[in-house]
Amino acid sequence: MAMVQPRSTRYRVLASHLGMLAFIAIILFPLLMVISISFRSGNFASGSLLPENPSLEHWYLALGIPYTDEAGVTTQPPFPVLLWLWNSIKVAVVSSVLILALSTTSAYAFARMRFAGKGFVLKSMLIFQMFPPVLSLVALYALFDQIGNHVSWLGLNTHGAVIVASLGGMALHIWTIKGYFDSIDRSLEEAAIVDGATTWQAFRYILLPLSVPILVVVFILAFIMTIMEYPMASVLLVDTDKLTLAVGAQQYLYEQNYLWGDFAAAAVLSGLPISVIFLYCQKWIVGGLTAGGVKG
Amino acid sequence: MIRVFLKWGALAALVAAALYLILALYVQREFVFAMLFLVLTASAVAVFVSKRLYAHRYIFPAIAGMGLFVIFPLMYTVGIGFTNYSASNLLSFEQVNENLLSRTYQSEDVRYDFKAFESEGGYVFYLEGEHQALVTPPVDLADGETRAPVFPADAMPEGEPLAIRDIIQLRQSLSELKLVTDDNRELSQASLRSFAAIHPQFTRHDNGTLTNNQTGETYFPNHDTGFYVNADGQKLVPGWTVNIGWDNYVKVVADPSISGPFLQIFVWTLSFALATVLFTLALGLVLANLLQWDQIRGKGFYRTMLILPYAVPAFISILVFKGLFNQNFGEINLVLEGLFGVRPDWFSDPALARTMILIVNTWLGYPYMMLLCMGLLQAIPRDLYEASAMDGAGPINNLFNITLPLIIKPLMPLLIASFAFNFNNFVLIALLTGGAPDILGASTPAGTTDLLVSYTYRIAFQDSGQNFGLAAAIATAIFIVVGALSLINLKLSKIKV
Numbered sequence: 001m002a003m004v005q006p007r008s009t010r011y012r013v014l015a016s017h018l019g020m021l022a023f024i025a026i027i028l029f030p031l032l033m034v035i036s037i038s039f040r041s042g043n044f045a046s047g048s049l050l051p052e053n054p055s056l057e058h059w060y061l062a063l064g065i066p067y068t069d070e071a072g073v074t075t076q077p078p079f080p081v082l083l084w085l086w087n088s089i090k091v092a093v094v095s096s097v098l099i100l101a102l103s104t105t106s107a108y109a110f111a112r113m114r115f116a117g118k119g120f121v122l123k124s125m126l127i128f129q130m131f132p133p134v135l136s137l138v139a140l141y142a143l144f145d146q147i148g149n150h151v152s153w154l155g156l157n158t159h160g161a162v163i164v165a166s167l168g169g170m171a172l173h174i175w176t177i178k179g180y181f182d183s184i185d186r187s188l189e190e191a192a193i194v195d196g197a198t199t200w201q202a203f204r205y206i207l208l209p210l211s212v213p214i215l216v217v218v219f220i221l222a223f224i225m226t227i228m229e230y231p232m233a234s235v236l237l238v239d240t241d242k243l244t245l246a247v248g249a250q251q252y253l254y255e256q257n258y259l260w261g262d263f264a265a266a267a268v269l270s271g272l273p274i275s276v277i278f279l280y281c282q283k284w285i286v287g288g289l290t291a292g293g294v295k296g
Numbered sequence: 297m298i299r300v301f302l303k304w305g306a307l308a309a310l311v312a313a314a315l316y317l318i319l320a321l322y323v324q325r326e327f328v329f330a331m332l333f334l335v336l337t338a339s340a341v342a343v344f345v346s347k348r349l350y351a352h353r354y355i356f357p358a359i360a361g362m363g364l365f366v367i368f369p370l371m372y373t374v375g376i377g378f379t380n381y382s383a384s385n386l387l388s389f390e391q392v393n394e395n396l397l398s399r400t401y402q403s404e405d406v407r408y409d410f411k412a413f414e415s416e417g418g419y420v421f422y423l424e425g426e427h428q429a430l431v432t433p434p435v436d437l438a439d440g441e442t443r444a445p446v447f448p449a450d451a452m453p454e455g456e457p458l459a460i461r462d463i464i465q466l467r468q469s470l471s472e473l474k475l476v477t478d479d480n481r482e483l484s485q486a487s488l489r490s491f492a493a494i495h496p497q498f499t500r501h502d503n504g505t506l507t508n509n510q511t512g513e514t515y516f517p518n519h520d521t522g523f524y525v526n527a528d529g530q531k532l533v534p535g536w537t538v539n540i541g542w543d544n545y546v547k548v549v550a551d552p553s554i555s556g557p558f559l560q561i562f563v564w565t566l567s568f569a570l571a572t573v574l575f576t577l578a579l580g581l582v583l584a585n586l587l588q589w590d591q592i593r594g595k596g597f598y599r600t601m602l603i604l605p606y607a608v609p610a611f612i613s614i615l616v617f618k619g620l621f622n623q624n625f626g627e628i629n630l631v632l633e634g635l636f637g638v639r640p641d642w643f644s645d646p647a648l649a650r651t652m653i654l655i656v657n658t659w660l661g662y663p664y665m666m667l668l669c670m671g672l673l674q675a676i677p678r679d680l681y682e683a684s685a686m687d688g689a690g691p692i693n694n695l696f697n698i699t700l701p702l703i704i705k706p707l708m709p710l711l712i713a714s715f716a717f718n719f720n721n722f723v724l725i726a727l728l729t730g731g732a733p734d735i736l737g738a739s740t741p742a743g744t745t746d747l748l749v750s751y752t753y754r755i756a757f758q759d760s761g762q763n764f765g766l767a768a769a770i771a772t773a774i775f776i777v778v779g780a781l782s783l784i785n786l787k788l789s790k791i792k793v
Contacts, residue, residue: 012591016589027604027659031604031608102357102361106355115349115352123786126782130716130782130785131779132720134722134752134753135373135774136369136370136373137753137756138373138767138768139376140365143364143368143372150317167365224609228611246611249612253618258625263615263619271613274607275607279603279604282607
């Protein structure tokens with residue numbers, strides 16, 4: 001296509017490149033800085049972007065290995081970062097599997113079946129999804145307190161409670177999967193049902209294998225959202241060894257106990273895998289996110 | 297056949313477990329929760345038994361999850377908003393009575409000096425009063441015995457009594473020990489050398505009043521405030537939870553120490569959400585336009601770099617900024633001092649703290665807007681720009697006369713969703729400033745950078761207040777705002793189901 005090009009275009013292209021590069025430099029400054037800080041020695045030292053005396057002390061501590069410096073002073077790891085990361089992954093995997101299973105089956109019903117109140121339920125799910133759980137924390141706390149009196153693995157200060165509570169945010173995923181099901185032609189399933197398959201079999205053996213891509217996207221989305229969930233986990237979990245990363249990480253930066261360097265290493269260690277997963281899957285994730293709502 | 301049997305067996309087991317839970321809750325007078333689980337169980341049974349409700353079997357778990365963890369907490373919160381539920385009024389009336397009636401005091405007049413003797417199977421206590429002497433059978437303190445009978449004694453047990461320092465070593469278990477005489481009076485340790493009779497602190501009368509047995513004062517239950525009160529207006533703590541109608545809402549409007557901070561926080565919340573949407577949209581739109589431009593090379597590189605802030609988990613990047621903005625050790629202040637010789641106090645000056653929050657949130661939020669705009673820009677026909685170029689229009693003209701009018705309509709619902717999300721952006725405030733610096737003269741914890749959500753969180757969960765009723769009332773007001781926003785959104789986006 002032949003665009004009409006004004007004469008000043010070359011300068012504008014150059015200006016755009018320069019502008020974007022400068023912008024990216026500013027945007028990346030915090031991230032590069034944290035990587036650099038994680039290699040500095042000490043928690044208060046300042047210096048340039050490239051550390052002059054690189055030291056691995058913060059990385060030892062982040063990985064849970066006591067560090068002995070040249071003077072022979074041994075520092076113990078301040079927090080169990082790897083345990084927190086493991087807690088986060090455990091909670092996120094279990095709840096993503098549950099979310100995926102439950103939202104797939106309901107999305108199937110919403111996409112393929114007719115029943116009373118379908119439109120109403122779908123719309124109210126969309127509305128209720130916007131209410132932030134922070135506001136009903138008192139009620140959620142009371143709810144899990146009560147449940148915990150009778151079912152101990154679902155009470156306060158258990159991972160079970162955090163996993164179960166994350167099921168409240170399924171509406172978004174149901175909508176995403178339903179949208180995908182809607183785009184798949186239903187004639188295949190109808191043919192199978194004519195041949196004597198049950199509804200469940202049509203769903204399990206025909207629709208599901210066709211929907212693997214969206215299931216992967218929803219799984220990753222649910223995984224990232226649960227890893228980043230802060231308010232509910234901060235109220236439900238108490239013991240240091242039960243915390244998830246999102247709740248535990250802030251303990252590095254308390255006024256009285258400011259561990260800037262140790263935090264930097266822990267942040268890079270735990271943030272990097274999540275960022276890489278996100279960037280790797282961005283094409284699919286962005287589609288799912290922009291269709292459904294806002295990153296949590 | 298076996299499958300049918302299994303299915304009914306599993307259903308029956310589940311129902312039995314659920315009924316047990318409901319009954320247990322009912323016995324503990326937790327009627328709301330008992331009702332909740334009764335409704336859940338009943339609908340589960342209906343859905344899985346009835347052939348007509350076959351389709352609902354697929355959606356039941358998801359709907360039940362939402363009902364249990366979204367809708368029920370929401371209604372419960374609205375309900376709490378009309379009560380005085382708080383740290384001082386946490387219990388039910390029955391529990392308060394139980395608590396008060398179980399309190400005891402030691403009388404001054406009936407005292408016994410005691411001696412302890414080591415013997416087989418524990419310690420024997422010998423008590424010597426003015427009129428009688430008492431002795432216990434061996435009490436196994438190490439095993440955690442806290443009650444033991446005492447009988448009249450004729451003579452002191454044989455052997456050497458424990459020295460005072462051995463008594464001191466036992467003081468933990470001794471302080472828990474209660475001795476019961478044969479006419480059912482209870483004695484407990486009063487000092488290192490003596491036991492004394494203990495009496496119930498309060499007696500409850502048939503008309504509902506309590507008498508303090510020690511002072512003789514009478515307390516009347518006040519079901520409007522949820523406290524036992526005496527004639528001088530003195531309250532007994534703890535109080536119980538009562539319905540106080542619209543009082544919490546009235547407080548928000550009329551009590552200057554609450555309404556002042558509330559109004560200030562409300563205005564800041566609105567401006568914060570609006571400013572965030574505007575800044576992120578402006579930045580995102582400009583960047584998306586640049587990335588769509590045919591003349592720019594290396595789009596893949598730019599795109600990946602530009603969405604990096606979105607890929608890093610928010611709880612990490614917010615904490616990173618908290619460290620970078622730190623007044624003394626933060627790298628941002630080091631750079632500013634090197635360049636301009638200033639060290640702004642980002643966390644204690646309200647205006648600076650708000651600026652910082654907006655900077656951080658724009659950093660966090662612009663990639664999302666950029667991605668949205670990139671999607672929408674692709675739908676604009678190219679010949680429109682062609683035509684405007686023929687007429688000699690520049691990029692600014694294009695932006696305001698072609699791009700914006702065309703994308704604003706599909707963008708609107710997403711902007712409203714973003715507004716609602718930032719209106720309730722709890723994580724940002726909680727991790728970055730925690731609401732600091734504080735508003736002076738507020739009777740509840742309130743900060744100049746608090747959003748309404750973090751404000752309610754602090755009222756409910758910060759140690760000084762724990763005023764759940766007031767927090768729930770403010771939460772209800774936010775529910776109404778959010779509900780209205782999402783209804784408008786539903787209308788605008790014309791979703792078909």
